[in-house]
Amino acid sequence: MKVVIKNGRVIDPSQGIDGVCDLAIEDGKIKEVKSEKSRGKSQKHENNRGTKEIDASGKLVLPGLVDLHVHLREPGYEYKETIRTGTTAAVRGGITSVCCMPNTNPVNDNSSVTEFILKKAASEGACRVFPIGAITKGQKGEELAEMSIMYEAGCVAFSDDGRPVMDSLMMRRAMEYSRILKVPLISHCEDLALSAGGVMHEGLLSVTLGLKGIPPQAEEVMVARDIALAELTGGRLHIAHVSTEGSVALIRSAKKRGMADVTAETCPHYFSITEEAVGNYDANAKVNPPLRSRKDAEAIKQGLHDGTIDVIATDHAPHHRDEKLGEFDFAPSGISGLETSLGLSMRLVDEGVLTYSGLVEKMALKPSGIIGIDRGTLRPGAEADVVVVDCSREYRVDAGEFLSKGKNTPFGGWTLSAKPVLTISLGRIHEWE
Amino acid sequence: MGLKSKDLIGIKALDAADIEQILDTAAGFKDVLGRDIKKVPALRGKTTVNLFYEPSTRTRTSFELAAKRLSTDVINFSVSTSSVVKGESLRDTALTIQALGADFIIVRHSCSGVAHFLANNLDASVVNAGDGTNEHPTQALLDLFTIREKKGIIRGLEVAIVGDILHSRVAKSNIYALKKMGAGVRLIGPPTLVPDVLRDLDVEIYSDMEKGLKGADIVMMLRIQVERQGKGFFPTTVEYFRNWGLTPERLAGAKKSALVMHPGPMNRGVEISSDVADGMRSVILDQVTNGLAVRMAVLYLLAGVRE
Numbered sequence: 072m073k074v075v076i077k078n079g080r081v082i083d084p085s086q087g088i089d090g091v092c093d094l095a096i097e098d099g100k101i102k103e104v105k106s107e108k109s110r111g112k113s114q115k116h117e118n119n120r121g122t123k124e125i126d127a128s129g130k131l132v133l134p135g136l137v138d139l140h141v142h143l144r145e146p147g148y149e150y151k152e153t154i155r156t157g158t159t160a161a162v163r164g165g166i167t168s169v170c171c172m173p174n175t176n177p178v179n180d181n182s183s184v185t186e187f188i189l190k191k192a193a194s195e196g197a198c199r200v201f202p203i204g205a206i207t208k209g210q211k212g213e214e215l216a217e218m219s220i221m222y223e224a225g226c227v228a229f230s231d232d233g234r235p236v237m238d239s240l241m242m243r244r245a246m247e248y249s250r251i252l253k254v255p256l257i258s259h260c261e262d263l264a265l266s267a268g269g270v271m272h273e274g275l276l277s278v279t280l281g282l283k284g285i286p287p288q289a290e291e292v293m294v295a296r297d298i299a300l301a302e303l304t305g306g307r308l309h310i311a312h313v314s315t316e317g318s319v320a321l322i323r324s325a326k327k328r329g330m331a332d333v334t335a336e337t338c339p340h341y342f343s344i345t346e347e348a349v350g351n352y353d354a355n356a357k358v359n360p361p362l363r364s365r366k367d368a369e370a371i372k373q374g375l376h377d378g379t380i381d382v383i384a385t386d387h388a389p390h391h392r393d394e395k396l397g398e399f400d401f402a403p404s405g406i407s408g409l410e411t412s413l414g415l416s417m418r419l420v421d422e423g424v425l426t427y428s429g430l431v432e433k434m435a436l437k438p439s440g441i442i443g444i445d446r447g448t449l450r451p452g453a454e455a456d457v458v459v460v461d462c463s464r465e466y467r468v469d470a471g472e473f474l475s476k477g478k479n480t481p482f483g484g485w486t487l488s489a490k491p492v493l494t495i496s497l498g499r500i501h502e503w504e
Numbered sequence: 505m506g507l508k509s510k511d512l513i514g515i516k517a518l519d520a521a522d523i524e525q526i527l528d529t530a531a532g533f534k535d536v537l538g539r540d541i542k543k544v545p546a547l548r549g550k551t552t553v554n555l556f557y558e559p560s561t562r563t564r565t566s567f568e569l570a571a572k573r574l575s576t577d578v579i580n581f582s583v584s585t586s587s588v589v590k591g592e593s594l595r596d597t598a599l600t601i602q603a604l605g606a607d608f609i610i611v612r613h614s615c616s617g618v619a620h621f622l623a624n625n626l627d628a629s630v631v632n633a634g635d636g637t638n639e640h641p642t643q644a645l646l647d648l649f650t651i652r653e654k655k656g657i658i659r660g661l662e663v664a665i666v667g668d669i670l671h672s673r674v675a676k677s678n679i680y681a682l683k684k685m686g687a688g689v690r691l692i693g694p695p696t697l698v699p700d701v702l703r704d705l706d707v708e709i710y711s712d713m714e715k716g717l718k719g720a721d722i723v724m725m726l727r728i729q730v731e732r733q734g735k736g737f738f739p740t741t742v743e744y745f746r747n748w749g750l751t752p753e754r755l756a757g758a759k760k761s762a763l764v765m766h767p768g769p770m771n772r773g774v775e776i777s778s779d780v781a782d783g784m785r786s787v788i789l790d791q792v793t794n795g796l797a798v799r800m801a802v803l804y805l806l807a808g809v810r811e
């Protein structure tokens with residue numbers, strides 16, 4: 072199959088490209104990116120039969136996005152999401168590679184679960200799935216899981232996301248041991264004693280709503296601990312879903328010192344909205360770590376701007392409608408994020424926080440580098456993961472239209488402008504109006 | 505004139521005029537309660553459902569009596585706390601009750617926000633009888649009624665609220681109500697139970713009880729939940745009483761005319777000494793009586809909104 076995407080503004084930081092180009096794809100691989108100049112000469116000869124031409128005039132053409140932090144829920148919680156629906160939603164959001172967190176049932180803490188996920192993804196997935204294995208058996212924080220066997224089965228990183236490793240010695244051992252694989256440990260930084268019972272950011276709003284607060288320090292003490300352990304062990308540390316100003320400062324100073332191999336991610340909801348979104352007990356705004364203050368959100372943007380934060384991931388956490396209805400205290404945490412991620416993140420370009428290239432770095436190139444996959448690029452020979460984005464038309468976010476089973480979003484009714492209109496994933500072209 | 509919402513969820517959503525109107529209406533009902541025939545036909549044919557997820561004989565009885573004095577039918581619906589998580593969903597329970605034709609749903613629940621949730625999902629008038637650590641608006645209204653009755657005016661009074669502010673829905677509703685009515689508010693208690701951020705609501709915060717009580721017109725004591733002992737909020741009830749218990753000596757530091765209030769039930773010897781609880785300046789039993797009149801006023805006015 073031959074495809075040419077013509078006249079789009081191609082953004083590919085891996086090759087330093089930002090300009091109107093034609094992107095040629097052949098046999099599922101990128102063939103070439105031709106700039107306007109070189110294009111003029113050979114245009115006539117190129118109208119080969121059997122080539123599908125796509126006009127991307129006025130649109131952006133990006134490498135398919137790579138999401139380091141997704142909860143696909145399968146196996147075990149198929150009523151919330153499946154590999155099929157989750158990857159379909161990803162593709163709708165311009166994401167062509169998802170890393171799925173291990174907190175399924177059973178937990179992805181052994182190679183048979185990893186193999187199940189990959190098999191399912193191969194037969195039903197709309198995009199590539201890269202499983203993340205558990206650090207400890209059952210995510211219980213007591214014994215190391217079989218990391219190298221899971222690595223051979225296809226795990227690209229390890230994390231006890233959702234149930235962080237509280238025992239510092241255990242975390243030290245995990246970081247030391249993970250060095251044999253050169254893969255990152257992805258740390259959900261939360262001191263569970265300090266956050267216990269908390270359901271939102273701690274502050275005046277939590278007190279006046281009568282909801283138990285989670286102070287920013289519940290995250291920051293663990294960010295500090297894990298950076299210290301990374302310095303001690305030489306292990307690779309990737310800090311998940313950074314939400315606070317203090318965490319940004321800790322990571323910035325760690326990077327400056329250069330003693331730890333540390334990277335970090337944040338999610339669109341931490342720079343797009345604040346604790347105010349909880350409003351009158353809207354459980355769709357309940358997420359862990361919680362939505363923070365305006366100051367924190369500004370610090371996250373600064374961290375993205377100056378490179379302290381490397382990656383934008385979704386922490387896509389779909390839940391069933393009924394679970395988010397009723398008592399705020401009992402609602403599970405999480406936001407369905409795959410289908411709003413690009414639209415929300417593109418606002419950072421409008422605000423001058425990131426350039427288009429900077430954004431693609433955070434959403435495609437850097438995450439690929441962190442897990443060591445050759446994606447997030449339009450280099451000739453790379454997999455043809457491509458997304459075409461229309462930034463010219465405003466649209467309203469309607470959770471009812473999500474392809475994800477999880478309709479739990481605090482962004483319903485928002486007006487966004489960047490929308491993927493075409494995604495190429497696994498050799499298939501998905502087009503939408 | 506009338507209230508603006510079909511529900512009474514919290515003091516937060518009221519303004520001074522709303523509060524004033526409720527208190528004035530309650531004054532009228534208090535006269536009725538002094539008569540031989542204490543019942544009025546105002547809401548005959550209406551149905552009130554008491555939906556209590558937390559046991560509370562006092563509040564439930566007060567609402568029940570208030571509803572009956574207005575001639576509504578009353579159904580008591582108790583749901584044990586243990587079944588909250590596993591049992592029927594909140595929404596399903598509420599819809600069932602609505603299907604029974606309830607006009608008023610009086611709800612108490614251990615989770616903040618439940619009254620709000622029900623109000624948004626039901627046509628009936630929802631009255632919050634205490635949700636988690638959020639609000640308990642009728643308690644604050646009856647406290648204000650009592651203060652106004654005894655002092656004539658609320659504006660300009662200095663009110664000290666002592667105890668577990670963080671977890672007290674009574675304290676929260678009183679803070680909002682007193683500030684809206686122009687009183688000064690001081691919060692007194694251990695720093696573990698009095699969040700500093702409340703200063704943003706223009707209240708003073710003291711951990712030293714003597715300092716906090718100085719010159720106060722009203723001393724409002726909160727019930728200390730003994731279960732919090734040993735959970736890191738304070739070491740023992742003995743030490744709590746030593747630092748924040750209301751004794752005659754401490755009360756002497758407030759104004760000579762200061763009133764002592766308590767929402768009940770009291771822990772004598774933990775937050776308040778019997779000498780004070782039973783003393784001349786205690787208006788604790790007046791609060792109970794006034795609660796009835798205030799709850800009648802609330803139901804009566806909400807019925808007016810729905811009409």
Ligand SMILES: [Zn+2]
Pocket residue numbers: 232233259311312359360
């Ligand atoms: Zn997490």
Ligand SMILES: [Zn+2]
Pocket residue numbers: 140142172232233386388
């Ligand atoms: Zn997660």
